[in-house]
Amino acid sequence: MSYAYLFKYIIIGDTGVGKSCLLLQFTDKRFQPVHDLTIGVEFGARMITIDNKPIKLQIWDTAGQESFRSITRSYYRGAAGALLVYDITRRETFNHLASWLEDARQHANANMTIMLIGNKCDLAHRRAVSTEEGEQFAKEHGLIFMEASAKTAQNVEEAFIKTAASIYKKIQDGVFDVSNESYGIKVGYGGIPGPSGGRDGSSSQSGACCS
Amino acid sequence: MKMDLVSGYKGVVGLVFGNENSSSNEDSYIERLLDRISNGKLAEDRRNAITELQLVVSESNSAQLAFGAMGFPVMLGVLKEERDDIEMVRGALETLVTALTPISHVKGSSNEVQPALMNSDLLSREAESISLLISLLSEDDFYVRYYTLQLLTALLTNFPQRLQEAILTIPRGITRLMDMLMDREVIRNEALLLLTHLIHEAEEIQKIVVFEGAFEKIFSIIKEEGGSDGGVVVQDCLELLNNLLRNNGSNQILLRETIGLDSLISILKLRGSNFTQQKTINLLSALETIKLLIMGGSETDPGKDLNRQANKTTLVQKKVLDYLLMLGVENQWAPVAVRCEAMRCIGDLIAGDSKNLDALGRKFLGEEPQVEPALNSILRIILRTSSMQEFVAADYVFKSFCEKNADGQSMLASTLIPQPYPMNRAPLEEDVNMSFGSMLLHGLTWGETDGDLEICSRAASVLSHVLKDNLQCKERVLQIEIEAPVPSLGGPEPLMHRMVKYLALASSMKSKDGKSGASRNSYVEAIILKLLVTWLADCPNAVHCFLDARPHLTYLLELVSSSSATVCIRGLAAVVLGECVIYNKSSESGKDAFAIVDAVSQKVGLSSYFLKFDEMQKSLIFINAGSTLTRKAFTRSSAASMADIQDEDENDLSEQGNLDHPILSSILNSYFVNLVTRLEADIRDQIVEVYSHPKINVAVVPAELEQKTNESDSDYVKRLKAFVEKQCSEIQNLLVRNATLAEDLAKTGGGQNSQSEQRVSGGSDRIQLETLRRDLQESSQRIEILKAEKAKVESEAIMYRNLAGKIESDLRSLSDAYNSLEQSNIQLEKEMKALKSGGSSTFPDVEAIRAEAREEAQKESEGELNDLLVCLGQEQSKVDRLSARLLELGEDVDKLLEGIGDDTGAAGDAEDEDTD
Ligand SMILES: Nc1nc2c(ncn2[C@@H]2O[C@H](COP(=O)(O)OP(=O)(O)O)[C@@H](O)[C@H]2O)c(=O)[nH]1
Numbered sequence A: 001m002s003y004a005y006l007f008k009y010i011i012i013g014d015t016g017v018g019k020s021c022l023l024l025q026f027t028d029k030r031f032q033p034v035h036d037l038t039i040g041v042e043f044g045a046r047m048i049t050i051d052n053k054p055i056k057l058q059i060w061d062t063a064g065q066e067s068f069r070s071i072t073r074s075y076y077r078g079a080a081g082a083l084l085v086y087d088i089t090r091r092e093t094f095n096h097l098a099s100w101l102e103d104a105r106q107h108a109n110a111n112m113t114i115m116l117i118g119n120k121c122d123l124a125h126r127r128a129v130s131t132e133e134g135e136q137f138a139k140e141h142g143l144i145f146m147e148a149s150a151k152t153a154q155n156v157e158e159a160f161i162k163t164a165a166s167i168y169k170k171i172q173d174g175v176f177d178v179s180n181e182s183y184g185i186k187v188g189y190g191g192i193p194g195p196s197g198g199r200d201g202s203s204s205q206s207g208a209c210c211s
Numbered sequence B: 001m002k003m004d005l006v007s008g009y010k011g012v013v014g015l016v017f018g019n020e021n022s023s024s025n026e027d028s029y030i031e032r033l034l035d036r037i038s039n040g041k042l043a044e045d046r047r048n049a050i051t052e053l054q055l056v057v058s059e060s061n062s063a064q065l066a067f068g069a070m071g072f073p074v075m076l077g078v079l080k081e082e083r084d085d086i087e088m089v090r091g092a093l094e095t096l097v098t099a100l101t102p103i104s105h106v107k108g109s110s111n112e113v114q115p116a117l118m119n120s121d122l123l124s125r126e127a128e129s130i131s132l133l134i135s136l137l138s139e140d141d142f143y144v145r146y147y148t149l150q151l152l153t154a155l156l157t158n159f160p161q162r163l164q165e166a167i168l169t170i171p172r173g174i175t176r177l178m179d180m181l182m183d184r185e186v187i188r189n190e191a192l193l194l195l196t197h198l199i200h201e202a203e204e205i206q207k208i209v210v211f212e213g214a215f216e217k218i219f220s221i222i223k224e225e226g227g228s229d230g231g232v233v234v235q236d237c238l239e240l241l242n243n244l245l246r247n248n249g250s251n252q253i254l255l256r257e258t259i260g261l262d263s264l265i266s267i268l269k270l271r272g273s274n275f276t277q278q279k280t281i282n283l284l285s286a287l288e289t290i291k292l293l294i295m296g297g298s299e300t301d302p303g304k305d306l307n308r309q310a311n312k313t314t315l316v317q318k319k320v321l322d323y324l325l326m327l328g329v330e331n332q333w334a335p336v337a338v339r340c341e342a343m344r345c346i347g348d349l350i351a352g353d354s355k356n357l358d359a360l361g362r363k364f365l366g367e368e369p370q371v372e373p374a375l376n377s378i379l380r381i382i383l384r385t386s387s388m389q390e391f392v393a394a395d396y397v398f399k400s401f402c403e404k405n406a407d408g409q410s411m412l413a414s415t416l417i418p419q420p421y422p423m424n425r426a427p428l429e430e431d432v433n434m435s436f437g438s439m440l441l442h443g444l445t446w447g448e449t450d451g452d453l454e455i456c457s458r459a460a461s462v463l464s465h466v467l468k469d470n471l472q473c474k475e476r477v478l479q480i481e482i483e484a485p486v487p488s489l490g491g492p493e494p495l496m497h498r499m500v501k502y503l504a505l506a507s508s509m510k511s512k513d514g515k516s517g518a519s520r521n522s523y524v525e526a527i528i529l530k531l532l533v534t535w536l537a538d539c540p541n542a543v544h545c546f547l548d549a550r551p552h553l554t555y556l557l558e559l560v561s562s563s564s565a566t567v568c569i570r571g572l573a574a575v576v577l578g579e580c581v582i583y584n585k586s587s588e589s590g591k592d593a594f595a596i597v598d599a600v601s602q603k604v605g606l607s608s609y610f611l612k613f614d615e616m617q618k619s620l621i622f623i624n625a626g627s628t629l630t631r632k633a634f635t636r637s638s639a640a641s642m643a644d645i646q647d648e649d650e651n652d653l654s655e656q657g658n659l660d661h662p663i664l665s666s667i668l669n670s671y672f673v674n675l676v677t678r679l680e681a682d683i684r685d686q687i688v689e690v691y692s693h694p695k696i697n698v699a700v701v702p703a704e705l706e707q708k709t710n711e712s713d714s715d716y717v718k719r720l721k722a723f724v725e726k727q728c729s730e731i732q733n734l735l736v737r738n739a740t741l742a743e744d745l746a747k748t749g750g751g752q753n754s755q756s757e758q759r760v761s762g763g764s765d766r767i768q769l770e771t772l773r774r775d776l777q778e779s780s781q782r783i784e785i786l787k788a789e790k791a792k793v794e795s796e797a798i799m800y801r802n803l804a805g806k807i808e809s810d811l812r813s814l815s816d817a818y819n820s821l822e823q824s825n826i827q828l829e830k831e832m833k834a835l836k837s838g839g840s841s842t843f844p845d846v847e848a849i850r851a852e853a854r855e856e857a858q859k860e861s862e863g864e865l866n867d868l869l870v871c872l873g874q875e876q877s878k879v880d881r882l883s884a885r886l887l888e889l890g891e892d893v894d895k896l897l898e899g900i901g902d903d904t905g906a907a908g909d910a911e912d913e914d915t916d
């Protein structure tokens, strides 16, 4: 249970884009074709390593429906990272990204790292949003971007880890006051207690596992 | 909107106090104070006013109501706009708290208006007010935060959902509340209570609270306060924790995966041997947490089983068994309630989990050289405790250990080796070095000396767990022989026979003791019978061993129909008999299945035999045992009473009278009930089978009936005669059985009306039927009476209608008469006028005379008319009343009365035919 850091993530995006499947693939390494509709919020956790440091990820998978917005919004501010997911085979889920982003900007802390995921990239033949469009959107809004598949597990690990690496780098750069837990970051054993600690560049080459 | 509310509220105030004046003094006083607060110029005066207001509001219900009607906008205004004036803010908050706190000395009549509740209602309606209150939590002033928390808690208690919804929509609302947990002690404790209310039955809020770090905070407070040795704050923390985990799989995963269970388990760690009541409650609360984790998430959660499994595994990995064994078994000072809860947790942890079962099987307790397996220690509790609760809890450990655990059963059974006689007599205290088996055998035969069979029955309960579904163990234990208590009384006998003896002893003691001991021994009997049922199931050798002693069968047959045995005892005895049929592989005459069925049919009667099953299934104990045990949730309110259970259970026994012992519902668990239900079906089938294929003693081979070559006639005749004789006796036997069956049939089917009904439907059904029948009878009688009444009323109505018709025609002729009278009057008048115009002076008196005459005539006719009208009025009211009654009876009155108003006087007669 000992970790250097603990990061809190949320997963957001329209219903049916594969949020719950991404979480299950990441925590349990399996794909469940028929996943129950998420009611409210579901939790998952996993340990990863970045820069040889054990990092615990606490991940909250939210329900996409409008009726749960007031519940899911409660998770924004306390999260260090967000995975914003759309479905590359359903254009409207891509079109809704702007409103999700607005929601996040309004309720989350300004330093939250957002990873944009175009999910279901295994369904290339039914693609409705090109990779370039996704990249373009991410660039415009300062997000990290990846296409992934919860079904084949392609890029799933990478997406979660790359997000963590980005947060980790922000810590190294002293962006956060990590003693304040409201940023969704907790320092454990072996973590750097404050922004003062080791800011040497060597640690930032961490998330090299990304595609 | 707000104005509407308040004016409506004023109406209520008026209503409550009858008129507005009675409380108008108070009203206007409060109004003046409010006016001073909102319009006052001097800060000092405004502060005084608010202090005064708070005082007034605290004094009476009517003042609370009056404040509610006018005060909220003013107070909220202060809170909103005068944040700088801390004293005013404090005053406003304190006044609000006062207005929301019920004045306690009111006599608790529930239909009285509760001003505090109404004020809560008013204040909580506007989400904006809640948001305002939450923002006050960031104020530096201690009292401001303190009163605000109190206010929010009061609102939450009264209108939880409204508050939950409001708080969800407030950005960082829950975060603010959570921060209070890290505040000064008083604030922190207040916040704990508030959060407990906030998350009540709100799964999503529970998750958000956990997202905000509730677990870490709770455990850090518990640690700070000294764990289980801490005060009521620890209890509050644990209650909050339990509410966050109850049926909430997501939070359970989070606790397990990211916080870990160490902090929780360490609460169970004991320091010192002093158990205050608070410590007991704290420990019980922590045990409740363990239980909640073992139960897993909500029923609907698809990952429930996985989660539950992971919880169990992690708990045991974290050495929870050691702490539980310490609390439940080793520690001599732990209160009974804690010991029982700890043992139940052990049972739940190991049930159906092979790894955990092994872990428990390998545990040793005590210190060298006095170490012994944990299971031995638990067995000792079973044999020794004076608390029924503790026996049941410890028995549950064995039940869980043995279920679907053949290896574990074999391990226990392998130690069942009879000790040489003197060892067997050793006092229970010297059993530290005994094996499990010796201790169990020791317990089984304990009653030998003083006739107290209770210990024996508890041991029998453990033995039945060891044997359940395990043929190998059953066979093994069949081999065990017990020496006679006094060697001169004969040689050793099988353990099973000894158990039957105790069973017989228990029933005979009961009949001697009379009522007082009845319920105590009925559970002794039931437990021994349960052992036999378990043992004989699927085990022909056990059946053989049981039937080896002829008196066993006779005794069992008596028990089945014994009127002094309880329903449950008779039923269980019937099951044992049935097992002697279905698992009977014997071909020995007198002991085979056929013989048993015959004996049952002759001594008990088949239908009466099967009735015993029905009665048992219907009996309360079976119904209770069959349903899955839902234990009472452990909450703050129930904590104290839980901690207090010492041995109150033994006290209610005397009141149970002839009923089965309540402990039986724990002993006869659902697993056993299912076994019995399954057996019953098999027994029915088997008995039919036995009768439909009677065993033929005399084989009829056609070839043998022919005269053999070389057989002399006389030999042939002799041989045939012998054959016929054999057949004859067989026919005789069959006839006897046939007669018995016919008799039984006659008993059931013969008296179709009374008896069969009684047999088929149970007692309660019969009673219900009886009541229904009586109700039906009463109803039909009432209908008859009503019909008669209706007919009577109808005929009366007709009579009155005729009468009315007659009176009307009288009236008509009268008015005709009056009309003609008036006519003639007018005539006379005219004539008079004519005469007058002729010579008025000549007849000066005519005018007067005429007026007089007319007056008189009028008076006369008017009087008559009045009489008639009165009379008519009376009749009319009679008709009205009768009509109403008719209406009640469902008669179409209008139709009935149709035509009465008509001019045709004879209408009534014509309509007679219509109405019928
Ligand atoms: N082919 C494919 N299907 C997916 C993938 N991820 C999710 N799905 C399917 O999309 C549906 C919705 O997934 P779910 O995780 O419940 O979406 P959520 O509402 O965002 O949580 C399910 O039927 C999944 O089987 C993927 O990567 N590839």
Ligand SMILES: [Mg+2]
Pocket (backbone or CB within 6 Å): A019, A020, A021, A036, A037, A038, A061, A062, A063
């Ligand atoms: Mg989902």
